[in-house]
Amino acid sequence: MTSTPESEGPSLPVTRTCATDRVHERLLREVPGYAERRARCENEAWQAQRSGGTVQRTGCTTIPVVVHVVHHSDAEDISEEQIASQIETLNADFRNLNADGGTVPEPFALLRADARITFELAGTDPDGAATSGITRTRTSVNGFGADDAVKSSATGGADPWPSGQYLNLWVCRLAGGLLGYAQFPGGPDETDGVVITHTACGSTGTASAPFDLGRTATHEVGHWLNLRHIWGDDGSGCHGSDFVEDTPNQGGPNAGKPSFPTLSCDNAPDGDLFMNYMDYVDDDTMTMFTHGQVTRMQTALAGVRSSIGTTGPCDSDGPVVSDQPLESDESVVSDQPVVSDQPDLPVAAPDAP
Numbered sequence: 001m002t003s004t005p006e007s008e009g010p011s012l013p014v015t016r017t018c019a020t021d022r023v024h025e026r027l028l029r030e031v032p033g034y035a036e037r038r039a040r041c042e043n044e045a046w047q048a049q050r051s052g053g054t055v056q057r058t059g060c061t062t063i064p065v066v067v068h069v070v071h072h073s074d075a076e077d078i079s080e081e082q083i084a085s086q087i088e089t090l091n092a093d094f095r096n097l098n099a100d101g102g103t104v105p106e107p108f109a110l111l112r113a114d115a116r117i118t119f120e121l122a123g124t125d126p127d128g129a130a131t132s133g134i135t136r137t138r139t140s141v142n143g144f145g146a147d148d149a150v151k152s153s154a155t156g157g158a159d160p161w162p163s164g165q166y167l168n169l170w171v172c173r174l175a176g177g178l179l180g181y182a183q184f185p186g187g188p189d190e191t192d193g194v195v196i197t198h199t200a201c202g203s204t205g206t207a208s209a210p211f212d213l214g215r216t217a218t219h220e221v222g223h224w225l226n227l228r229h230i231w232g233d234d235g236s237g238c239h240g241s242d243f244v245e246d247t248p249n250q251g252g253p254n255a256g257k258p259s260f261p262t263l264s265c266d267n268a269p270d271g272d273l274f275m276n277y278m279d280y281v282d283d284d285t286m287t288m289f290t291h292g293q294v295t296r297m298q299t300a301l302a303g304v305r306s307s308i309g310t311t312g313p314c315d316s317d318g319p320v321v322s323d324q325p326l327e328s329d330e331s332v333v334s335d336q337p338v339v340s341d342q343p344d345l346p347v348a349a350p351d352a353p
Contacts, residue, residue, distance in 0.1 A: 011177075012199055012208050015255050016216075016280040019146035019181035020223045021233050027187055037186035041226060041304050042243065048299040049245060049292065056298035057116075060095075060314040063167050064122040068158035069198075070137045070150050070172040075206060076198045078171060082205030083121070083134060089203060089214030090119045090221060093277065093289075095315070100287050105260045107270040111246055113291040116298070116314055117225075119167070126161050143175030148191045160193060164307040167224070168193030169217065171201050180216045182223035185304040194220040210256075213283035222278055222289070225297040225305070229253065230278040238265035244292035247273050253280035 027034045048054065065087065071077040092098040096114040104112055121133025141149065141156035150157035150170045160168040170193065174180065180196035199208040200216035207214070232240020236252035251264030254274040258281065261271035273279070275287045289297075301309065 013177045013179050013197070013211060015177070016211065016219075016253075016282070017177055017179055018219065018223075018229070018280070019178060020184070020220070021229070023146055023148075023181055024184055027183075031188055034187060037304070038184065041184070041186050041300065044303045045226060045243065045296045045299045049243075049295055053291075053295035053298065056295070057301050057311050059311050060116040060118060061301055061309040061311050062118045062120055063309040064133070064165065065119050065167045065169055066122050066131075066133050066135065066161045068135045068137065068150075068160075068168065068170045070139050070141075070144075070157050070170060071198075072139050072142045072173060076173050077136060077138075078198050078201060078205050080132070080134065082202045082207065083171075085202035085204050085207075086214045086217055087119055087121060090217060093215070093218045094118065094221075096288070098287060100284065104275055104288055105270070108273060108275070108288075111273070111290045112288045113294045114314075115289055115294045117301070117309075118315075119221075122161075122166055126165070139172075143173050144195070145175060146178065146181050146195075150195055151191050151193070160190060163189045163192035167221070167308070170195045171198050173198055179211060180220045182220040184223060185226050185300050192224075194224050196220060210282035210284065215277065215283040215286050218277050219286070222293070222297070226300040227278050227289075227293055227296055229280075230273060230276050242278065244290065244296060246290045246292040247276065250274075250279075255280050255282075257282055257285045 028038075067083050069076075069078055094115040094117040096112055101112060122131055123133065125131040135158055137153070137158040139156040144150040144157070149155035150172050151160055151168075153159050157172070158170065172195070174195070174197035178197060179200050180194065182194045183192050194217065196216050198206050200211040201207060202214045203212055228242040228244075230242050230247050231250040231252050232242050234240025238249055238251050248267045248270070249265040250267065250272045254262060254272055258272070258274045261269060262274055263271040273290070274281055275285060277286045277289055278293070279286060
């Protein structure tokens, strides 16, 4: 998430900001082949949506997480309890079991969806040894930005574990009001993962309102699984798209705690889906993914992220919302980076406000 990460200071973020799109733009400029890989991901996601979401893993997927705590001060060296609270939030949010899900306004209630994805701290490290799933690194860097320096020991951060086996989650102090950012599928392995500031991690310890329920990680892991911002990253216009059919058109990000309905882009009577995890509202206001967003995430797990995680039956406590057959459909995979009848796939995205 971003404002001006180059600046430093002790003040806590008061408005949600995300640098994922800025990182995406940088990778488009600097990394050969990234644009083509992103186009392929979008091609697969578009085709899956057209086919009814059939490119999905069976049952539920559990993804091992390694949390890299990179700290300049003792306060930034967050506790195991705080990390556990973050994993708990991810599991509730991605399984549609969050206690505040019932606050979704009635016109949007049927859009709430179970992504059938859970997360657990890794129990085995890349060498096969037992691990807590947490690494701790003291750094001389007093506030990181969105340049991926936190992802390398050479620049004061912590090196990732293999991205095909683990979700790398870096927790550090991010400067300039930055809450977090992620790398979309298709980027370099050595920088793949999610970064969040320590005051927006989990729901205890250093977590600070209004970002103290762990939803920054929910938002960023959504990006990591190929979700776009719900307003389509076109500033305050009405022409951008998140390429999800069941999310209403929206004229820019919402912040804080909007009231229902919040109207934009001629989307009356129900207005913006501001309570979606991919908007910019406060933690206690974002409460849901949609069925279309689940299709995009499941398509990423069946495709570009197919090597990560294990699958098994879904816990009976979580509703299984998709009635589509959960099997791979190889017809979705194309050697062409963009499908012929959908030329406007979002290889590049404008800077977010």
